[in-house]
Amino acid sequence: MNSIDLPSDDALRSLAARILARPEYLKFRPFDEAWWLHLKSALLRLESWIADLDPLLYAIILGGLVLLLALLIFHIVWSLRAALGTASDVNHRAANMQGTALDVQAHRLAEEGYFLDAAHQMHLACIDRLLRDGVLELHRHDPNRTLRKRLRATSIREDLKITFISLLERLERRWFRDRTGVPSDRELYAEWRNLHERIGSAGHVQ
Secondary structure, three states: OOOOOOOOHHHHHHHHHHHHOOHHHHOOOOOOHHHHHHHHHHHHHHHHHHHOOOHHHHHHHHHHHHHHHHHHHHHHHHHHHHHHHHHHHHHHHHHHHHHHHHHHHHHHHHHOOOHHHHHHHHHHHHHHHHHHOOOOOOOOOOOHHHHHHHHHOOOEOHHHHHHHHHHHHHHHHHHHOOOOOOOHHHHHHHHHHHHHHHHHOOOOEO
């Protein structure tokens, strides 16, 4: 078998250099020496132009740039505040819709004669109102004994606290012990609705 004569290393390097020197390969060299020299020359010209500026004109240009930067910062801050305000408004509207939904549901149940269920909805609406007003802090699965404890610690008027706890005890007795319909359910529902209106009125805080 005849041996194959391979080109020398110098020949391969010379061939690679000739190939890479072709025009189609030059465009893939964005950081070659010519590019850097152009950038350096442009920066030097800019520096020379600034150095030759009249001091007054230089101050005007610098002031304009500072003003532009201040406007950009103001626009960013304003945009962020607007976005946060929009999110807050959305959350507030969602909370109001939830409270309205409880009220509407209670009214519908009362019209159908389910006064105990309607009283329960108004009980939830009263809690929701206190939560939205920031007067009461309560988690979803907290029991009623926690509600009583935290209600006593709130800043609402003492008469509203007493009424709330009294209605809560009456509702628990009816809800867990005796679910038969009696005329007192209508009165219980009316008292819960009245309490909801009193909590929502001005001056319910001590």
